[in-house]
Amino acid sequence: MNRPPQAALPDPTVKLSEGWHCLHIYYRVDQAALNAIGKSDRDWGRGELMHWLNPEREDAPQRLLAAVMSGHRADLGLMIMDPDPLVIDSVVQAIRACPLGPALVPTYSFVSISEVSEYVPTAEQYGEKLVAQGLEAGSEMYAAKLNAYASRLPAMNKQRLYPDFPELPVFCFYPMNKSRVPGANWYMESFSHRSALMSEHATSGIKFAGRVSQLITASTGFDDWEWGVTLWGRNPESIKEIVYTMRFDEASAKYAEFGPFYIGYSRTPQEIVDHLRL
Structure with missing residues (x-):
């Protein structure tokens, strides 16, 4: 019996076909463990920690952000x-194995990957949306809007898959799901x-352009939640305002479930070591 030909399987790999892996991880300082570390090891450990937290070192990951966190959880x-x-x-x-490792206790982590959401319209879908809004296909206004969107789309998708971290001081993260409850099953x-x-x-979020930058990463199959939301704010109140404002949208008010919120402030490795009194 002749078997039908099978498509060639992709090569085994831990890398994604597009996009990057992402990890959020949080630590608390165990003061008793820190006090038990001798002075010479503690001095050495500070240098080691600053090395591993340095995003500019030669063998650093593509993106690395470190922040001092607010609250007791981290x-x-x-x-x-x-x-x-x-x-x-x-x-x-490397952090676990460095001399300060015993004093840095992981309290929470979140594993995800970058993606282009299925809800980001293609140029064709955006054109259909313009028609639904009342523009005539082929009109000058239609063509101008469609061409502007099509020219922006590759850069926007690249930022979603291979994001640059904005140089903004406030850093916020939370996981979320879409609900499956009766009457509100997404x-x-x-x-x-x-x-x-x-x-x-998305239209609600655009109002915060320049004040808040957002990255959504996907975690279905990687962690207990379905997405991770990372926000960078120009100031603390912008984080509160965008989360509050967007909760009134039906996609959030009816269908969203939120996990714990973590908020902190981006700092250099030296500033972090000094602030945490390591």
């Missing part, structure tokens, strides 16, 4: 992105309805 927060998940994990293992809604709700949600 003192230090890291966000790390790279094509190779083991490069990301090498930072975690996954029972049609794609067109979900897409319309997400378009409304």
